[in-house]
Amino acid sequence: MEQQAHFLTLSTPDLDAARRFYRDGLGWTPLLDVPDEIIFFQIAPGFVLGLFEAAKFDADLGGPATGGRTGGLTLSHNVPSPAEVDAAVRRAVEAGGTLVKSPARAAFGGYHGHVADPNGVIWEICHNPGWRIEPDGRVVLQAPGEMPSD
Structure with missing residues (x-):
């Protein structure tokens, strides 16, 4: 496997608050915003930050994996x-x-x-x-x- 990563995905218990922080506070433009699910931001060439609503993040992993905290x-x-x-x-x-x-x-x-x-x-x-x-x-x-x- 090549020594690189393309996504950093963080579980978030409050996607709307996270959106306000990253979009309004840091001034970032979403790459893709799926309400009530996930928001992606291009943060470097070939690298994306994803903020995934906690319950959907856990479901995607097949069960509770994070407790909603990072x-x-x-x-x-x-x-x-x-x-x-x-x-x-x-x-x-x-x-x-x-x-x-x-x-x-x-x-x-x-x-x-x-x-x-x-x-x-x-x-x-x-x-x-x-x-x-x-x-x-x-x-x-x-x-x-x-x-x-x-």
Whole structure:
């Protein structure tokens, strides 16, 4: 099997709240929205985030598998500046997200804040000067001592 994934699907007990958070708070455009079932967002080339209504998610797996909660993970979104971190965190909270950590200087040398979506999925909104995507799609991560200053 090739080392790649095409979908990240999360169970959500409140699909409408999740839709408001991702569409209105993060400003994302749905790729496909099936009311009362699932909503998909294109989040990278060849990669889609799906938010699947919890009961239908469990039925699709053949029984209760999640208890309707997702945890133990963070999803990260990098932006070009600390000011954009502040603005994105503010919009996400205004759209129903819960502030987990106010934006601040990060130990790795960047700037970040954390917001939980209505399902408890934690999003790190980050400005990381040592992170970039090459033209071929490869991600480059630099160690803190190698990063440019912002």
